[in-house]
Amino acid sequence: MTRPNGRTVRDLRRENRTAVLRRLYFDGPLSRFSLGPATGLSSGSISNVVAELVAEGLVEEAGSVDSAGGRPRILLRVAPDSGRMIGVDVGETRVRVELFDLTLTELARAERPLTASGQDTGRYEVGIVVDHIRDAIAEVLRTAEVPAESLLGVGIGVPGIVERTAEAGAVVHGQTIGWDAVPLERLLREAVDLPAGVPYRIDNGARTLGQAEMWFGAGRGATSAVVVLFGSGVGACVTTDPSGPGRALEWGHLKVQVRGRRCRCGAQGCLEAYAGAGALLERWREAGGPSPAGADEETALAALASAAYPEDGGTPDPAAVAVLAETAEYLGAGFADLVNLFQPERILVGGWAGLLLGPRFLAEVERHARAYALAYPAARVTLGMGTLGPDAVTVGAAILPLADFFARGGRRESPAPPEAPPAWTRSLRDRTTR
Incomplete structure (x- = not known):
């Protein structure tokens, strides 16, 4: 049966199952009574959907709570082992x-x-x-x-x-x-x-990375956000629908210097050629920094950070300090472009290099970002670290x-039956073969 808007009864049942599963997943355990306002479904629809999901092993009981003058309400949750x-x-x-x-x-x-x-x-x-x-x-x-x-x-x-x-x-x-x-x-x-x-x-x-931070990390509650992946290279994901997928941006290949440093992609002047972990280490070596020979990239970047911010109270390495100061400005300019283009509510920093360096120089990056961005969107964005770590x-x-x-409403993927081509394709093929 097809409804006037083109959606079938099967479509509606799938959408109802999806709504219940998502609410239980993100906000559960919840009672059947609480699921109604949370999903906008009628009590009858909730009862039918929950019965299906429990019978299939996707939803299980998770205790009970007292109700106002009535029987205790059974709490439901998504079954972890399903x-x-x-x-x-x-x-x-x-x-x-x-x-x-x-x-x-x-x-x-x-x-x-x-x-x-x-x-x-x-x-x-x-x-x-x-x-x-x-x-x-x-x-x-x-x-x-x-x-x-x-x-x-x-x-x-x-x-x-x-x-x-x-x-x-x-x-x-x-x-x-x-x-x-x-x-x-x-x-x-x-x-x-x-x-x-x-x-x-x-x-x-x-x-x-952006999907994870929006669902479970520092992006929760935001209506829009840009999540930055700062590692060997740099990338970003912009999200304008908290429950939907974001859009990947090749942000690292935004040009920040005409005829600038050669990037790994082959072009010149990319942000990644100044702000990626590999580029930071290369610039440190060029400046005479004592980058550890034979070390992997993560170990070498940790050495650069320790040289710029010595924990033992020693004298900072001037070359490391200069490289990170320049990097903070380039990243700030790149963040400003994100602010101007997308006007997000939040910008979050993740990735292994971001987690290593961000807590030490994110305030400096933010200072440059606000200086380079337009005042109105810059005043409405917050910058912070992702919370989900390297995983x-x-x-x-x-x-x-x-x-x-x-x-799919909690149903496993099944091969789609082949669809017949539209009638006009056959008509055109007949005309061209005359």
Whole structure:
């Protein structure tokens, strides 16, 4: 049956299930009585939907609360064991894989370090990354003794732009790591031993970080926010709908200096060429700083931070101080562009380099941002740190299949039946073959 607005009864039932699941997930445990005002559904619809979800094992009782003069009200919550998700962070220093239950409690994790396939090129062999993901997925399932059939999906955050194609699924354009139209989803399906019905959801790492902070971190309660991923490179995600997905921005390749420093992407003057962790270390070495030889990027950046902000009360390294002061201004200018373009309520900083340096020089970044931005939107934005730590990208990646699961009303993905082409395509084909 189709209603006048084009929505079928099946669509309405799915939307009602989605509304109940989301409210229980974010605000539960809740009683049936409380679910009505929270979802806008009638008591009859709530009863029907809850009965379905309980029968399917998606919702369970979680105690009771006293009511005003009546029987105690039974509290309901999403059942943690009713589904599992895997989140994968393909970073620029490691691959991190985590297995979660439906309430995003971590069940197991595995990490694999990444080594550049050429000295200081920052370019990674696709086959190595696929092997790391395959082995780590098998490890977390084995460690937690979880059958692969229980997975709602595998979410993966990657550096670069993700294109979705009908032939190969998600294709990654990661210019800074040497990935040119890499059919990552197809490669994973060929290499990873998972049931065919387990979906892959591949997206930009900054977008998965933004999704995590908006759902569970420092973005909760904001109507709009920009979440910045500050690591080897820099990226951002802008969100204008707290419950919906954000939009990934290649913010690191915004131009901040005409004919400036050469960026990893090949262009000149990108923000990333001044503010990415690799660029900071390169500029420190150029200034004569004692960057530790042979150290990985995270260790070297920690050494730079310690040199600029010595905890033992020693004399700060002038080169480190100068590099971080210049970086704060470039980041401030980049933040000002975000303020002027999107006028967000909040700007939040995450990523491993952001978590390391942000608490020490975010106030200086903010001072420059407010000086460079237009006064009206600058007065209405707050700058702060993300709260989910270094695992935020894997959490956000796991949210990708979880969000799809909720959007389907708590039903697992099933292959869509082939759709017949519109009648006009056949008519045109007949005309062209005459």
